[in-house]
Amino acid sequence: MTVKLLLNVNGKEVEADIDPRTLLVQFLRENLRLTGTHVGCDTGQCGACTIHLNGQAVKSCNILALQAQGSEVLTIEGLAAANGDMHPMQVAFKECHGLQCGFCTPGMVMSATALLKENPKPSEEQIRAGLDGNMCRCTGYQNIVKAVQTCAARS
Amino acid sequence: MYAFQYHRPGSLKEAAALLGKLGDGKALAGGQTLIATMKLRLAQPSDLVDLGAITELRGIKVEGDALMIGALTRHAEVAASAEVKKRIPALAVLAGGIGDRQVRAVGTLGGSVANNDPAADYPAGVLGLGATVITTQRKIVADDFFDGMYETALKPGELITAISFPLPKRAAYAKFPNPASRFAMIGVFVSQVANGSVRVAVTGAGGGVFRDAALEKALTANFTPEAVTSVKVSASGLSSDMHASAEYRAHLIGVMAKRAVVAALG
Ligand SMILES: Cc1cc2nc3c(=O)[nH]c(=O)nc-3n(C[C@H](O)[C@H](O)[C@H](O)COP(=O)(O)OP(=O)(O)OC[C@H]3O[C@@H](n4cnc5c(N)ncnc54)[C@H](O)[C@@H]3O)c2cc1C
Numbered sequence: 046m047t048v049k050l051l052l053n054v055n056g057k058e059v060e061a062d063i064d065p066r067t068l069l070v071q072f073l074r075e076n077l078r079l080t081g082t083h084v085g086c087d088t089g090q091c092g093a094c095t096i097h098l099n100g101q102a103v104k105s106c107n108i109l110a111l112q113a114q115g116s117e118v119l120t121i122e123g124l125a126a127a128n129g130d131m132h133p134m135q136v137a138f139k140e141c142h143g144l145q146c147g148f149c150t151p152g153m154v155m156s157a158t159a160l161l162k163e164n165p166k167p168s169e170e171q172i173r174a175g176l177d178g179n180m181c182r183c184t185g186y187q188n189i190v191k192a193v194q195t196c197a198a199r200s
Numbered sequence: 201m202y203a204f205q206y207h208r209p210g211s212l213k214e215a216a217a218l219l220g221k222l223g224d225g226k227a228l229a230g231g232q233t234l235i236a237t238m239k240l241r242l243a244q245p246s247d248l249v250d251l252g253a254i255t256e257l258r259g260i261k262v263e264g265d266a267l268m269i270g271a272l273t274r275h276a277e278v279a280a281s282a283e284v285k286k287r288i289p290a291l292a293v294l295a296g297g298i299g300d301r302q303v304r305a306v307g308t309l310g311g312s313v314a315n316n317d318p319a320a321d322y323p324a325g326v327l328g329l330g331a332t333v334i335t336t337q338r339k340i341v342a343d344d345f346f347d348g349m350y351e352t353a354l355k356p357g358e359l360i361t362a363i364s365f366p367l368p369k370r371a372a373y374a375k376f377p378n379p380a381s382r383f384a385m386i387g388v389f390v391s392q393v394a395n396g397s398v399r400v401a402v403t404g405a406g407g408g409v410f411r412d413a414a415l416e417k418a419l420t421a422n423f424t425p426e427a428v429t430s431v432k433v434s435a436s437g438l439s440s441d442m443h444a445s446a447e448y449r450a451h452l453i454g455v456m457a458k459r460a461v462v463a464a465l466g
């Protein structure tokens with residue numbers, strides 16, 4: 046069985062006939078070749094696969110692509126400006142050394158941007174709670190928190 | 201994940217009809233539990249009936265002396281709802297403490313209650329407030345709904361459409377979260393209604409959410425933190441696992457009940 050999926054991904058309309066089992070992350074990575082969204086755990090725990098679905102951060106390994114039918118999806122590839130300038134959150138992560146291996150970074154950045162949209166001036170505690178669903182095995186989180194604070198202070 | 205046939209009905213009527221005729225069909229709400237279960241091949245439904253397009257299942261409204269929340273309402277929506285914060289703030293706190301932001305953006309009230317995970321938060325709120333589960337077939341009071349680990353009174357094909365939470369005089373929820381999953385190691389929901397009677401529901405302790413009669417009696421007589429301290433919570437029947445012993449869980453029930461009473465007295 047295949048089912049037709051219609052989505053808007055990073056501002057572009059996408060249409061495909063897919064096996065209903067296809068996870069959203071699989072569709073993004075394997076069908077659309079948007080490999081910036083990572084798969085860390087594949088069990089909904091680590092947050093590496095975080096994207097925005099209709100403006101909200103969700104874990105794309107934990108939903109079917111068909112659950113996003115008709116929705117707007119934003120991935121890390123769609124965050125930078127059209128001319129290639131990095132998003133302010135990406136700039137802040139770079140400046141504050143908010144990453145080491147970089148594996149968790151796309152998910153962290155997507156969660157952090159969703160957090161600031163909801164709460165533009167979060168406290169440190171609110172940042173830590175807001176990034177609760179994202180794990181980093183390298184940084185110890187200090188510089189990630191600093192990056193989000195830096196980005197929030199600039200906007 | 202095993203293959204399945206996918207359906208996305210636009211109305212509740214259509215969804216109920218589909219589930220009625222598909223032998224091994226399952227409803228899909230947020231998928232925050234079901235997708236993981238299917239990946240592990242612990243569930244292999246022949247058909248998935250995605251409720252995502254059924255807008256009539258979403259929303260929060262006040263009806264008389266109760267707050268009516270649609271089954272498909274997301275945890276994040278309940279946590280952020282001005283109506284919930286005003287009428288039953290404890291429920292907003294509970295929803296805002298489920299998992300993490302990504303899970304709350306997708307997971308639903310109906311999915312959580314239907315799933316009845318023994319460490320889930322919502323079952324404590326539903327039982328602790330004496331809510332009524334409204335389904336496609338009937339109304340089920342909370343005391344008759346939960347039936348032990350992952351079991352409920354729901355029949356195959358029966359869908360939760362909404363849950364009606366009576367407005368309490370005061371209520372609060374206190375949870376000791378498992379540091380990894382955020383599920384409740386112990387969660388205690390306490391509510392008091394206008395005539396003074398108190399309900400205390402405990403989650404995370406054993407085979408499923410339950411009421412604690414001794415705490416209810418002590419708190420109905422005297423709604424204070426001291427009343428909680430006067431009750432010795434027994435470890436008998438509570439679960440012991442890698443996270444906590446039964447004795448530690450019994451201790452946590454007392455601590456969380458006390459915190460909930462303090463919060464309810466605000
Ligand atoms: C990382 C992570 C952390 C989590 N932490 C917590 C936590 O701290 N506390 C907590 O309580 N939960 C937690 N959860 C679980 C989460 O709350 C789920 O959203 C919830 O248990 C299931 O809701 P769902 O809408 O995703 O349901 P689904 O996964 O879609 O469905 C679950 C089950 O309910 C059935 N179902 C769904 N809707 C209905 C309906 N309307 N009528 C009848 N049956 C229905 C489905 O057929 C299925 O069997 C966590 C989940 C994850 C992935």
Ligand code: FES
Nearest residue numbers: 085086087092106
């Ligand atoms: S890959 Fe999705 S949460 Fe880890």
Ligand code: FES
Nearest residue numbers: 145147181182183
């Ligand atoms: S930078 Fe390596 S996991 Fe976060």
